Amino acid sequence: MLVPLVAVLLAALAGCGTPAPEKERPLVLATFTVIADIARNVAGEHLDVESITKVGAEIHGYEPTPGDLRRAAGADLIIDNGLGLEAWFEQFLQDVDAPRVTVSDGVEPIDIAADAYAGRPNPHAWMSPLNVEIYVDNLVAAFSELDPQHAADYAANGEAYAGELRTVHDELVADLHTLPADARALVTCEGAFSYLTRDTGLTEIYIWPVNAEQQATPQQIAGVIDAVEADDIPAVFCESTVSDRPMQQVVEATGAAYGGVLYVDSLSEADGPVPTYLDLLRYNARTITAALTGSDG
Numbered sequence: 001m002l003v004p005l006v007a008v009l010l011a012a013l014a015g016c017g018t019p020a021p022e023k024e025r026p027l028v029l030a031t032f033t034v035i036a037d038i039a040r041n042v043a044g045e046h047l048d049v050e051s052i053t054k055v056g057a058e059i060h061g062y063e064p065t066p067g068d069l070r071r072a073a074g075a076d077l078i079i080d081n082g083l084g085l086e087a088w089f090e091q092f093l094q095d096v097d098a099p100r101v102t103v104s105d106g107v108e109p110i111d112i113a114a115d116a117y118a119g120r121p122n123p124h125a126w127m128s129p130l131n132v133e134i135y136v137d138n139l140v141a142a143f144s145e146l147d148p149q150h151a152a153d154y155a156a157n158g159e160a161y162a163g164e165l166r167t168v169h170d171e172l173v174a175d176l177h178t179l180p181a182d183a184r185a186l187v188t189c190e191g192a193f194s195y196l197t198r199d200t201g202l203t204e205i206y207i208w209p210v211n212a213e214q215q216a217t218p219q220q221i222a223g224v225i226d227a228v229e230a231d232d233i234p235a236v237f238c239e240s241t242v243s244d245r246p247m248q249q250v251v252e253a254t255g256a257a258y259g260g261v262l263y264v265d266s267l268s269e270a271d272g273p274v275p276t277y278l279d280l281l282r283y284n285a286r287t288i289t290a291a292l293t294g295s296d297g
């Protein structure tokens, strides 16, 4: 009795009268949470976009796990920022066959000015929403090649998101231009804000140029203390993915206020202050403006 019943069930599962299960969406892996969010806005409902690194991860010197390699082996596309951001990525890709898109391709880089990294491109190009319009163009092209039947949707999603990027850019310029002339300096731990300070006309001061093993040397901290004292800068900041202890030394030495945490290399968790890239840009602008003007924002 059992065998015919199984045969009937198998025949039913094979498609006699029941709808076939929906095909799984292609898997797209991004190296970190910020780019994953940007990519989701372009992908819409058609692709499954995930980040390789978790919220709060240190992206520059990340060390991939065997689990990361297994996930990447099953990916249909892998997205990296490029411009030297992901020091671990070329080695990682040697073990992975999936096609790759580097979203910063075509961005005009700003070179790092200081220390051992002088002359290399600053990788944090996404801190300018104008650059992210180029990221979006690269994503639309890559997704359309991966999944041609939805190319029109990717183009439409990209166009809609580009409109939001231009709105946020205009907001950033307007907000940060309200800062008084004697508070137009952005002091941070990592030199990750070159593109934002270019867009908004601020002076950029930082303790170390790029997150790495050797950072916050006594000389680097002393240099920022001198700059904060020389210009009587009212507030300083540090980023969510690094220790703020070196910046607290600047605070103690100068009397500047600690202005709060800024987000660059990672989003927050979904219930945190910056669950999306657009939130990240707006939150940073509010935090900077509030601290440098001594207001509540």
Ligand SMILES: [Zn+2]
Residues within 6 Å of the ligand: 060, 124, 190, 192, 210, 211, 264, 265
């Ligand atoms: Zn960084």
